[in-house]
Amino acid sequence: MIEVSGLRKAYPGVVALDGVSLQIRPGEVVGLAGENGAGKSTLLKALVGLVRPDEGTISVRGRQVRLRGVAEAAAHGIGMVFQEQSLVPNLTAAENILLGCEGSGVRLGVYRWRRLRELAQAQLDKIGSRVDPMARTETLSFAERQMVEIAKVLAIEERTKEPPVVLLDEPTSVLETEEIETLFAQIERLRKHASVVFVSHRLDEVLQVCDRVYVLRGGQVAGEIDPATADAADLHRMMIGTEATGSHYHDDLHTPPERESVRLSVRGLCGDGFSDVSFDLARGEVVAVAGVHGSGREELCRALFGGRAITAGQVELDGETVRLSSPRDAVRAGLGYVPSERKVEGIVAAMSVAENMALPHTGALAREAQAVEEWIERLRIKTPDRHTAIGTLSGGNQQKVVLARWLLTGSLRVLLLDHPTRGLDVGAKSEVYRLIRDLSASGVSVLMLADSLEECIAMSDRVLVMKEGRVTMTLHTPPGAKPDPVELVKEMV
Amino acid sequence: MAERIQTYGPAAALLALVAVFAVLSPQFRTLGNLQNLLDAGAVLAVVTIGATYVLILGCIDLSAAGVMGACALAVSLLVANSRTALDLGPLGVLLVVALGAAFGCLSGVLSVGLKVPSFMTTLGVSAIGLGVATVLFAGVQPTVSDPWLLQWASGRWLGFTRLTYLALATVALAWLVQRYTRLGRYALAIGGGEDILRLSGIRVGRYKVAAFTLAGACYGLAAVMITAQLGSGIVQAGAGLSFAAITAAVVGGTQLAGGRGGVAHSMVGVLILTVLANGLVLIGVSPYAQRAVQGVIVVFAVGATLWPLRHRLEVVK
Amino acid sequence: MAVAAHLPDRRLLVVTAMPVAAFLVLLAALAAASPGLLEAGSLLTLADSAAPLTVLAAGATIVVLCGGIDLSVAALASLASVLLASWAPGLHGWAVPAVVTLCALAGAVQGLVHVAFRIPSFVVTLGGMTLWSALALLASGAATVPMPDSTPTDWAFTRLGGLVPSAVLVALGTMAALAALLRVTPLGRWVRAVGHAEPAARLAGLPIARIKVIAFALSGGTAGLAGVLLVARTFSGAPTLADSLLLPAVAAIVVGGTAITGGHGALWRTLVGAGIVTLLRVGLSYAGVDAAYESILYGVLVVGAVALTIDRSKVSIVK
Incomplete structure (x- = not known):
């Protein structure tokens, strides 16, 4: 045919x-x-x-x-x-x-x-x-x-x-x-x-x-x-297949989370697409949420950033209850979000690297320029200068700018990553992984929706499996004791 | 539930308005007032049909005022009148309807061809229409002397003027077109999901232009009607009618986002506006206050239809 | 991404060079037709006649940069003229700030309705247009309101040093003040981000609703100020005084190169746009074209300029 x-x-x-x-x-x-x-x-x-x-x-x-x-x-x-x-x-x-x-x-x-x-x-x-x-x-x-x-x-x-x-x-x-x-x-x-x-x-x-x-x-x-x-x-x-190795995920940079100090505590969270979700995120911990399309993990991630309505339950950040009714609330509370649709929701393509990085920033412009330069250097963002339109950079560099947006103020506590490596080539992916490792080492807690099961297991300290809007299993995935993806698949479907 | 309110709400509101005014004003309850009411609503009905065809697409047409100005001048110069030697009679009326259609076609072609939002193109076309009207006006108001055309507004049959019957016939025809023709159904479908039609290989642009053209023809006819009423051609023939027509359509349940409502819904809206205008005058409210009410009503009506969708994340510009 | 990559260059060329070139060509053509035009006196008179239009379009430009549109500015300016003429005898010098503040509030209300009920801005402001002009008719009894004592507005219609029209300075000052506001505060960046990519702006934690309401308030405020300028030169307020300025104002914004899809554009472009519109109007009358054709010109100008400046990568379906 x-x-x-x-x-x-x-x-x-x-x-x-x-x-x-x-x-x-x-x-x-x-x-x-x-x-x-x-x-x-x-x-x-x-x-x-x-x-x-x-x-x-x-x-x-x-x-x-x-x-x-x-x-x-x-x-x-x-x-x-x-x-x-x-x-x-x-x-x-x-x-x-x-x-x-x-x-x-x-x-x-x-x-x-x-x-x-x-x-x-x-x-x-x-x-x-x-x-x-x-x-x-x-x-x-x-x-x-x-x-x-x-x-x-x-x-x-x-x-x-x-x-x-x-x-x-x-x-x-x-x-x-x-x-x-x-x-x-x-x-x-x-x-x-x-x-x-x-x-x-x-x-x-x-x-x-x-x-x-x-x-x-x-x-x-x-x-x-x-x-x-x-x-x-x-x-x-x-x-x-057998494409990736430990070095791809920068296993050597992994730091164990500070289990006793809880950063984000989610209790009985309900909303459109998910219900009764509870979990804790320790300081410096990377937790991946696994689930098939329709499992509610995207919705959960959005809701935590104030992008979708939360109908019940509560969220505590470093022991204080926070109200997350808009992304603005979330940003003020110290949350950052890297959306999966980078070109539509992550960047403003026609605006410059500096403007994109400092988008939510309200401080003095001179100091801002300095901070932007510093982060371009620290994250090795390949751009002619900070005034270049971000739309002309490669996907990986665009993603770094989006990440840097949350690092600029130094008040980031929890980073929500929605498919942070989607559409990136292998090298760019590896650099994003490295950044995640660095952030985790500096005490930022990361909640991540991975692009593949392998990435999900390799990058995380723990995996939450979601099915039909609920967390059905928690899997510890410390270095050296990574489970077989097939086990995870069985839980997901 | 929400859908029920949107379907039957306007009709209920109309009945409530009629009841309130019937209680408040004895004059409102007379047969003579019913005749006035329908005669007064005839022009708005025809304009609203045009606006509805465009709204159904999800577009908007702000050109009625300009197109009607140009057409009003054109018809008063083409039939027997005080300024030109022409006396084309019915042919003149047909030509003017065609002129309206040409303006509509221009709006459609500009919107589709240049990919410019329709509120912008139709605002431009309205200005062009007003310009054409002013040029035709040339400082001397043409007075219509064609008895055939003047009869439209003055002669009565079974108590109603010919304008009322003409409007009813147009409504019926427009309803049939919407229900039984490909143009009507595809217009509805474009409002419901233009991209899906494109995927199915349908030439969406043609149907859009056709809908705009139909709307223009309606404005042309409405301009003839208003000229028959006034007995002379004036540039301001359509002043305020673009907005009134959109208000009527939206109040009746034709949604601004397209794909919902239709001729029948819009006509309920026309009756609501007409009853409101008539009733308010009878209980002694200034006509300017009515305009203010209209401005608030349309925002309120659009808000009400969009309220169930407010939680969607789509961007509203 | 590929589209975004080479888009800015072509856009910038068309959108920056064309308005400026058009302005200069028009000026040269007019100067050739009537040599006296390039003298300081007649240039200043020309600028004076463009002042109300410029002020009217200034605030509205910010709304357009957000990706919305404000169709109510002209009607609001008319309402402002009526209110100013009616209040001046009682409030004296305070009438002007009172009217401008009230118009800014009216704009803010439109912005609030737009964001709270998620109604497209052109509908809200179309409704607003009807409402404001109806209120102007009600307040004035549909008649011109004369202002017997013109002291409160004299400052807006005088010539400094017997030469420079104060209205021109008001217009330039308004532009400069708004431009500074957009530059010095993050508002400029935020407005453009909202216009370019509202979803991204939202997820970056920007206060979208507040940004839009501020834009509409600024638009209302400058509309009020435009009304004040008109009262100053006609010594009266009238319910339809500024109504005919709506299309020229929209034309000034888009002809300058600001895209109605939002994001692309700037205030100085509106200044150039207002210049072009004014030169065209003057040019037509020089060429002996009947004023009746003016309206046709604006219609063609608006549609043409929008078609040239619009960012088509952003509109997949044109409504």
């Missing part, structure tokens, strides 16, 4: 796809597994024309194609069910299913609602869905909307007259257990009409549903796994 060969896509500083080749055969369910940043989503986006590869080819039914958008991909019979759902909320399910290709449902620009309904119903019937095609999409549940999306992708068949390829990007991440069972039943039905590419963080699911699994690592196909003979541990081992 689809043959991908030598696909390559590079972004400044990162190679997302590095010569990926794979095949998808008719009526087959193919799994894609890999850690964050392994290239899964870039590959999917390339297959639906949202990303244009730098090199390599995509062939559909033996013909080489160049895809320049979702609509063109659909014309070739490839459709994607997006993680963040791509339905127009205020239209009916039927309109969404047939959006842009209403066929005989619209004549001369005039809607024939009855015909439209029949056409949509035919698609829903393929997966045996009982969703009312005339229901407004926003009134449906998430699982129902997912069925509508699948029906929408299946409607491609009406145009190409060939079985389509359906790409499912993390379809189970926000579904309840029963809904997941239903979805898997649908995927079985789908085989009759289409080929399926299934992407999920949950390795057991991948193994359960797929005929074959491709494992991606660092933008390359690390190997192919036959679910009949392999288990989650095999899969995970292949996902991680």
